[in-house]
Amino acid sequence: RKEVEQDPGPFNVPEGATVAFNCTYSNSASQSFFWYRQDCRKEPKLLMSVYSSGNEDGRFTAQLNRASQYISLLIRDSKLSDSATYLCVVNGARDSNYQLIWGAGTKLIIKP
Amino acid sequence: DTEVTQTPKHLVMGMTNKKSLKCEQHMGHRAMYWYKQKAKKPPELMFVYSYEKLSINESVPSRFSPECPNSSLLNLHLHALQPEDSALYLCASSPTSRGGEDTQYFGPGTRLTVL
Numbered sequence: 142r143k144e145v146e147q148d149p150g151p152f153n154v155p156e157g158a159t160v161a162f163n164c165t166y167s168n169s170a171s172q173s174f175f176w177y178r179q180d181c182r183k184e185p186k187l188l189m190s191v192y193s194s195g196n197e198d199g200r201f202t203a204q205l206n207r208a209s210q211y212i213s214l215l216i217r218d219s220k221l222s223d224s225a226t227y228l229c230v231v232n233g234a235r236d237s238n239y240q241l242i243w244g245a246g247t248k249l250i251i252k253p
Numbered sequence: 254d255t256e257v258t259q260t261p262k263h264l265v266m267g268m269t270n271k272k273s274l275k276c277e278q279h280m281g282h283r284a285m286y287w288y289k290q291k292a293k294k295p296p297e298l299m300f301v302y303s304y305e306k307l308s309i310n311e312s313v314p315s316r317f318s319p320e321c322p323n324s325s326l327l328n329l330h331l332h333a334l335q336p337e338d339s340a341l342y343l344c345a346s347s348p349t350s351r352g353g354e355d356t357q358y359f360g361p362g363t364r365l366t367v368l
Contacts, residue, residue: 175356184343184359185296228295240309241357243295 144168144242147229151248156221162214162247164229171242173232174205176214178225179246185228189214216249224251256280257360259344265366268334274363276327276344285327286357287319288343296343302327334367341365 147164154160162176174191189196191203191212202215212231216223229244257278266272276285284303288296301309302321310319316338318330327344341362347355 182341182364184362186359187356190356240298246295 143245145229145231145244147227147244148247149245151250153250153252154219156219156251156253158219158251160216160219160223160249162216162227162229162249164212164214164244166210166212166229166231166242168231168242169207169210171210171231174212175230175241176203176212177228177230179228180225188227219249219251221251221253224249257344257346257358259342259360259363261363262361263364263366265368266331266334267368268336270334271330271332273331274329274342274344274365276329276360277325278346278358278360279325280346280348280358281324282346282348282358283324284347284349284355285321286345286347287317287327287329288345288359290341290343290362300329331365334365336367339365339367 144167176188177185178188179185189203191205193205195204200217204213226246226248228246231242260275286301287299289299290296298311299313300319305321316333320328341364343362344360345357347357349355
């Protein structure tokens with residue numbers, strides 16, 4: 142089982158639709174969770190940190206379920222500019238805290 | 254300002270060349286990272302520097318040699334690379350040495366091609 146698993150994608154959705162990404166992680170001791178966005182041939186950029194209480198930033202909502210070891214990202218009213226690869230990232234919580242464990246990413250394509 | 258800069262943006266080198274990648278941040282971050290990313294794959298951690306000391310080397314071949322001259326700079330020296338080393342090399346930094354709990358900020362990367 143991979144340490145961080147995401148929907149394989151790609152997701153092709155029409156502009157204005159709501160999109161949901163799911164992610165599961167295997168290490169129950171993980172403490173930090175992030176969603177990064179990566180555009181083609183660009184660097185990853187932090188989209189949101191994910192907190193236990195859930196958090197929202199405009200059209201984006203992130204949720205964490207520690208019991209199920211599950212993280213989600215919801216994008217409402219999707220825009221063409223939301224097209225990118227979305228990476229679920231979890232703190233490895235092994236012998237050090239340096240290591241972020243990356244999911245393989247889910248590619249999102251928003252169509253007009 | 255959450256800017257990490259990297260030079261060069263693109264690099265083409267032969268297998269016998271020696272080159273260096275440079276990374277700089279002025280956010281006062283004390284942890285800096287080198288990642289390698291192949292197409293359609295997530296970033297793979299190579300090295301971590303904490304307070305200017307190498308703290309993690311993820312079994313990277315010795316043809317990659319990191320260096321941290323000061324708290325703002327991180328270099329990656331390349332020598333005798335192989336074509337399979339062609340990739341996007343990303344530098345990142347985070348506020349403290351507890352990198353996994355702090356947000357990592359990435360530079361734009363250097364796209365390396367080894368001929």
